[in-house]
Amino acid sequence: MDTLFLRNESSMHAWWKESIFYQIYPRSFYDSNNDGIGDLEGIIQKLDHLKSLGIDCIWLSPIFPSPHHDFGYDIAEYCAVDPIFGSLDIMDNLIEQASIRNIKIILDGVFNHTSIEHPWFLDSCRNGEKKDWYIWNEKANNWTSVFGGSAWTWHPIRKAHYLHSFAKEQPDINWSHPEVQKEILKIMEFWYKRGISGFRLDVFNCYAKDTQHTDNPKRKDILGLIGGFAYSFINQHHVYDRDRPELFPILRDMRKLADQYNAVLIGETLDENLRYNRASEYVGPELLHLTFHFQLLHTKWNPKKIKDSCMQLQKDFQSQCPTIVTSNHDFPRQSKRWGADERKRRIMALLTLTLRGVPFIYYGEEIGLPHISIPRASIQDPVGKKFWPFFSGRDGSRTPMQWSNDKFCGFSKTKPWLPTESKNLCTVHVQEEDPSSILHLYRALITLRKSHPVLHKGALKWLSSSKESLCYERYLEQERIVICINLSSRTITTPVQSGTIIFRIGSADLQTLQPYTAILIS
Template sequence: MDNFLWWRDGVIYQIYPRSFMDSNADGIGDLPGIIHQLDYVQSLGVDAIWLSPIYPSPDVDFGYDVSDYCAIDPKFGNMQDFEELLDQAHKRNLRLILDLVLNHTSDQHPWFQESRKSKDNPYRDYYIWKDPKQDGSFPNNWLAIVGGSCWQLDPQTGQYYFHHYFKEQPDLNWRNPAVRKEMLNVFKFWLDKGVDGFRLDVFSAYFKDANFTDNPKKWFGIRPYDRLEHIYDTDRPEMFPLLKEIRALLDRYPQRYAVGETYLPTIEKAAQYCGDDLLHAAFSFEFLECRWRAKSFLKIIKRWEKATAGKCWPNYVLNNHDVIRSASRYGRGENDDRLKVALVMLLTLRGTPFLYDGEEIGLRDIKLKKSEILDPVGHHYWPLYKGRDGCRAPMQWDDSLNAGFSTARPWLPVNPDYGVRNVQAQEKDDRSLLSLYKKMLRIRKEHIALMRGDFEVGTKYPANTLVYFRCTADEQIMVALNFGSRRKQIDLNALCADGCELLLSSHPLTETRLMDGKYLLQGNEAAIFLLKKI
């Protein structure tokens, strides 16, 4: 396709390196393992890979506590392995996106080790330090997302340091020009190596209110953190000049990309950080909490359309390394029909789709006892919340020992269903979820309307179904999704008066369902139609 822009027109595939493929029999996935499976990734039809953090880390938060931004953690390989991965990915026309965790470092980072030595240390102002109140209490009422106060007393100097997450993850002071310079140099280091883009972890928390004003209280919320309005410790206006500086740096390199992760409360707030001189895109995770109802998804889609219209490009995600997998949220036993509807929706909306490894085979979360939990968040909130281990289980490649992930005991258990749910088995089955992913990704590339077309909602369709159009001047495509278990009749005469051709159904076409201008949509079926031109 002419003028193909990979981050807008393509599909991005997230790899959680620790769980993808182990090459050296230590039970942990690594970079050589990813290289070994690049042909598989290419065969899916995706256009880019996003790697979760691969930097040296003490692993308090499994890589999101970084101790060196310009090196590779030995458990994943070395810099030569990374450069080989980048080269091999590019040879397969796959772009590579790195996860940059710049809100905080590990407490083992040399900067923090220096910072805590004394109040006049040159690195002191790299982090956020505050004196206790006169009564010896915390500097303010801010809380850490993972529980408790976000202030940790350091006995050596008698001051508190700020941590939005675990105490082992002290937040950087982005108001310090030296920190700003250090971090822009991190971008340059990886850009000069040829990296194609970045996912900015919790970027909306980089800046905090300079006066450290107490957050207002709310009278509802499951966690104490949720009972505060986070208007002073996140989402600060100082972010905009910084994002412009980052974007200007990226634009010095051809076709580079930045997407921001934010847990901002609304889609509208996430979209405000995107634009021609800001981020290319920002995540909003409403889909991850959406009920299996057509109207629930449509409400979110309409908000994305309104928030991004004429300004930036949306993106959609059903899975990532922090939430229960969609197969566990929406799947019914081993039936993948709902997952097929979800994938057709994800790959036909106006926006960039993000996939998470294992999503394409319907990987389910593993179930763990409390004694088996590794995620510290799970330990803290058990049994209210059991952590993120479930969605991080190893990839299931075949029915051999440990699902072909490793010959050693994996760092997390493999799902017991690997004997029947694995890549090898689904590649042999034309009706599998994996086969539908490949078919859908191919169809998406073949039809410009699915990549760049406008989005329009249909006007006449049954309850708990969703019908929408993707339209360009030269092509119109209609998508019909049934979120219910009962058959629903779609009136094609009303929706596409000039006729249409069925491009794809997520169900096997065992009977004639297109009669007299009507299409009988099976329960939990997705169908795509190419409208005819007069």
């Protein structure tokens, strides 16, 4: 197998490279004022949980004022906090209290589009000073929306179509306009000056579009021909509204500003082909620090497929630093994708924290938070409402964090915006008292990662292994750690016959690995 080397440059040793990120969906973390919705004060009150877990940086999903047509991903004001979450003063306190605990915070930078209620759009649709800050066309072309149907909607006041890559309530910003670019940089600097340590850039590869609005070519493969009937977004190659060469100067300007504040930029790419093989193109000393690669999120629990996904991720980012992501707010939780067997989630925790790359933990996965099925009448997600019963939406992965055995699992004293699980074994309180819990496993793995520089700085080499297992070596100078994982339901023999076991999951030794077990050997 080929060895994968980290780049030997100073940026690879910045704080973000050695950090463990933790994504919080604010609505669902902790409700401090008992209105059924999580808030910033609630996060402050639970910072000690995050400190004890060992994470280094919080990624907050959108907290900005919004009409919530897409739960905050339709922003009406970038330099404020939505009252349902708190205020700028509370946000400042959160930044301060997190800093006291050596925890940084990054924000969701939703800069591809705004809300239709944003003052910019209200001005633009009336042909005001910002008339060209959005993308307008008298005649709609064939571009399609991620949320289905045409990406264009007629506006009766402007008497033209505006572009929206997502919902019609989310008009796309015109990134080809110089004043737009300057304004977004001002917004980013506003938050940097308040102590924010970076941004996760939502669908950043959609920023730049072909200014001639050329039709996208039709797909002629099976997915495009068959799948396109049910979901029009995948019936074309998005070559004129995605991944444009005009994007690179935009990213370079963002990076220059971020470097002034030692901030991190993490990009989320939109890829209808679900391969994410272009994500690494946007990582570099003058571009983004990190980009997400979601292959594992689309992988079912099949030992060969999981193995292939891990190897493909490392290959795609052979000369850059990858991210290790197994859950987020847009995908079903691990328990939904990979089944109820907790042993699989334990294995995935170990993979997340021992593979080469920067780990991202989605809130609740540290306790094995279940994916809850939401009845049709209770669906909140606009995507679920639109595509039910073919797709029931993303609510199941956004349900409240479960803190205790109290009513509503300690999230709130009133009925939450989404339901909690009635079985109260999966709570922070219960797992705190159980040394064998998955919560304690996460803490132990994070402690292990931080105590061995090889696990967050070292290179990776794949070792020969059976199709049911995944074996790799992490090495840095004189330190070596070998990781052997049994991804299957049968007992297997390890390829390593000597060494000292420094960590294990389940019943495993140097010779054999029981089903869904793993060992780390030094």
